[in-house]
Amino acid sequence: MRLDIWLWAARFFKTRSLAKHAIEGGKIEINDAPGRAAKAVRIGDRVRIRRGEETFVVDVAALSEQRGPASVAQALYRETEASREARALLTEQKKAMPAFDFAEGRPSKKDRTSASSSTTTSVLPT
Numbered sequence: 001m002r003l004d005i006w007l008w009a010a011r012f013f014k015t016r017s018l019a020k021h022a023i024e025g026g027k028i029e030i031n032d033a034p035g036r037a038a039k040a041v042r043i044g045d046r047v048r049i050r051r052g053e054e055t056f057v058v059d060v061a062a063l064s065e066q067r068g069p070a071s072v073a074q075a076l077y078r079e080t081e082a083s084r085e086a087r088a089l090l091t092e093q094k095k096a097m098p099a100f101d102f103a104e105g106r107p108s109k110k111d112r113t114s115a116s117s118s119t120t121t122s123v124l125p126t
Contacts, residue, residue, distance in 0.1 A: 001063045003030060003047075004037040009064045011073040012049055012056070027051070047077075053090060057083035 004019040007028070013019040020037045022028055028035035029048040041047070041060055049056040058077040067073070107115070 001041050001065060002037060003028065003035050003039045003041050005065055006041045006060070006063065006076070007047075007049070009067050009073065010058075010076040011067070011070060012051065022049075022051070046080075054087055055083065056087070 004016050004023060007013055007019040007022075008016040013022060019028075023035045023037050026034060027050045030039055030041065031046055032048075035047075041063065043060050043063065045060045047056075047058050047060060049058070057080045059080065060076070061078050062076045064072070064076055
């Protein structure tokens with residue numbers, strides 16, 4: 001079974017073409033080697049998937065060429081304990097980060113001109 005089809009069936013990506021682009025972009029490794037879209041996936045293979053800031057390390061448990069409900073998709077792989085812990089730690093770190101406050105919004109034209117006039121200095125003698 002092709003790697004891109006398995007990633008799509010296991011619901012790591014919404015479409016097969018997104019899975020293929022991730023593979024071509026070097027975001028997917030299979031058995032510690034760079035993945036290829038047409039690479040054959042077998043039960044027992046270890047797949048590393050980087051999606052944004054998240055990294056999943058899963059062992060292939062079953063194969064399916066059809067995309068089914070999430071409960072069926074989760075039966076296709078087993079996430080390693082180290083991967084689960086690393087993702088939980090990343091989630092906690094994200095929650096601990098301060099949130100940006102955009103309450104003030106964009107500066108007005110008056111704010112921009114007053115800010116630029118206070119930072120520029122005149123070169124001509126007065």
